[in-house]
Amino acid sequence: MAKVTIKEIAQRAGVSKTAVSFALNDPSRLSETTLQRILSIAEELGYTPDPIARSMTTKRIGCIGLLVPQPIPDVIRNPFFSEFLEGIGEVCREAGLSLMLVPPLKGSMRRAVNDAAVDGFLTLGLETFRGTMMILEQRGVPYVMVDSDPTPDIPCVNIDDQGGARAAMAHVLQAGHRRIAILGIRSGKQGRYKEYAGTLRRRMEGYLAALNEAGLSMHSRDVHLVECDAHVSGGREGFQQLWRLKRQPTAIVAMSDIIAIGAMEAAREFDIRVPDDVSIVGYDDIPAARWTQPRLTTVHQPIREKGKLAAELLVKLVGGETDNNHYVLPTNLVKRESVRIWAEETTAG
Amino acid sequence: MAKVTIKEIAQRAGVSKTAVSFALNDPSRLSETTLQRILSIAEELGYTPDPIARSMTTKRIGCIGLLVPQPIPDVIRNPFFSEFLEGIGEVCREAGLSLMLVPPLKGSMRRAVNDAAVDGFLTLGLETFRGTMMILEQRGVPYVMVDSDPTPDIPCVNIDDQGGARAAMAHVLQAGHRRIAILGIRSGKQGRYKEYAGTLRRRMEGYLAALNEAGLSMHSRDVHLVECDAHVSGGREGFQQLWRLKRQPTAIVAMSDIIAIGAMEAAREFDIRVPDDVSIVGYDDIPAARWTQPRLTTVHQPIREKGKLAAELLVKLVGGETDNNHYVLPTNLVKRESVRIWAEETTAG
DNA sequence: TTGTACGCGTTATCAC
DNA sequence: GTGATAACGCGTACAA
Secondary structure, eight states: OOOOOHHHHHHHHTSOHHHHHHHHHOGGGSOHHHHHHHHHHHHHHTOOOOHHHHHHHHOOOSEEEEEOSSOHHHHHTSHHHHHHHHHHHHHHHHHTOEEEEEOOBTTBHHHHHHHOOOSOEEEESOSSHHHHHHHHHHHTOOEEEESSOOOTTSOEEEEOHHHHHHHHHHHHHHTTOOSEEEEEEOOSSTTOGGGOOHHHHHHHHHHHHHHHHTTOOTTSTTEEEEEEOSSHHHHHHHHHHHTTSSSOOSEEEESSHHHHHHHHHHHHHTTOOTTTTOEEEOSBOOGGGGTSSSOOBEEEOOHHHHHHHHHHHHHHHHTTOOOOOEEEEOOEEEOOSSSOOSOOOOOOO | OOOOOHHHHHHHHTSOHHHHHHHHHOGGGSOHHHHHHHHHHHHHHTOOOOHHHHHHHHOOOSEEEEEOSSOHHHHHTSHHHHHHHHHHHHHHHHHTOEEEEEOOBTTBHHHHHHHOOOSOEEEESOSSHHHHHHHHHHHTOOEEEESSOOOTTSOEEEEOHHHHHHHHHHHHHHTTOOSEEEEEEOOSSTTOGGGOOHHHHHHHHHHHHHHHHTTOOTTSTTEEEEEEOSSHHHHHHHHHHHTTSSSOOSEEEESSHHHHHHHHHHHHHTTOOTTTTOEEEOSBOOGGGGTSSSOOBEEEOOHHHHHHHHHHHHHHHHTTOOOOOEEEEOOEEEOOSSSOOSOOOOOOO
């Protein structure tokens, strides 16, 4: 248990620390006899180099960090996150890297960024990204931002949030629904959607664009926005809140599949049938969207590819290459069975 | 971008590195004037201490590692893993730690363990745990083993795998089923279940015990074992393989919910109804087991609590405490609607 | 072929 | 009270 160091081996072998280091990392630089003597002593003592001390000089720690805006339990509860990790994991496997989940430490993003022993950061869905960007710049390691507001000279990976949201809302409107509830993702803005940033802002813009085309807006009598935590319970609570309304919605448009699934669970408990009594649309197209009954109509985004692309980008940056491109991956509506078609409107265009 | 070091600040302030370090970590040891001079220079230069260099002396890096036996994409595809992470994450939040996912690096567990800059390891479901244990011992950091074979003097967290498996199998047998297929988790043993270790061995023992009570065994004509990868596709493939049998099973007992869900997906595509045409039982009781149609009968295990307990244990060990206890958490069968009751046998006892 | 010195932040130890 | 010196651990450019 008492750590064996390179120094101890050097002393026992009667050589310098350098010789021991060469024996382990660049054996050709030593004579055969010296090499063998050092190696056998290292073996005998069960020597393991300290990874931290090693990376002092190599400037590489073999790990990338994923900076998340909330504590780990909160983000992992959304299956979206798992699939995103899967994409990152593919790159890690190929590049021989580990992955660190870096949540705010005691609420502080600065401490999180400064303390993480990683070669670079991926950021996911940072809302207050300005401050965090400055911290990352100070830290001096490369980083790639995912699901934030695109920023010049910073590599970013995003999806067409707005187009997907617009398609989702247009779909329920075309199906004849006019009493619409949006189950948003909790933002800290208490529903003041005009202050939204990043993914939330773009999705909201998409919803609004489709509503406007149908002559509706957020001020319409039967259009509501309720913010939910992005997990099953959040969706349940959101649904319960909606069902306390005097005029209940006929269609629920959720900003996240997991929220939609929570809403479906709550509906089942209330004996409210989907889609007969209420229609539901999600966002993300996580695998579980195909497991529900009925299967969930939702906006597909290439989650895994997004993670993979971002991680590949970061690995390049860590390797010294430069790539400040902004990537925007496509989204598309996947029509399944959770939306009831009341009336097929004539489609303009 | 050119990293600012403590040395540079010391030079500009005309003091030693020690003074700078004190200014940042133990301000009371400096005079007010010196303190302010150093602090303002550090601020001006945007100094950020290198976390690696810092942990050289502190011997703490603020991160625990989760050692997994497969590449990240393979483990994250099982929602079981997410829930386990959730439990660990709770401890990380409270203790202010990050979490590193440490897969085998280029296939080598040794490199993975030796290169990871963490204060301690959690291991999950290691099959060949002997070799890995030796590597961990050499590495000299504390570790806690989850879902392995209990080993004296090593802190271990497990569940009652055998009891749960036995209950699952007994349930389908009591329901009258006699043509049974087990969808196991791929082991590298090609179905040679007698060579199983850890979780796999214990679950298999549970299945066998229940089979034996019903006068069946793995040699019975209509009892089959098929190994699957632990994700949806694995379950699908397992089901397809079973349905090529001349005498198809009436009940499928899966070692993992995600495999059971994959089997249900494949059944739906074949227009085979669950539970009318085939019954399915899972293991784990992941949240998605309640989303399927029909909802999945399965063995509940306290996944999140398991992760939390293991992480708490590790945090204690990292903090210098000693606890070599072995913990075994309970399992219980959750009867939902995926098993068809053919004939209610008289229950003995 | 092998040794010396340096980099990085913290802290035990020592000097005034 | 105030602050400097040296050591920790490894890899590597450079010197010998």
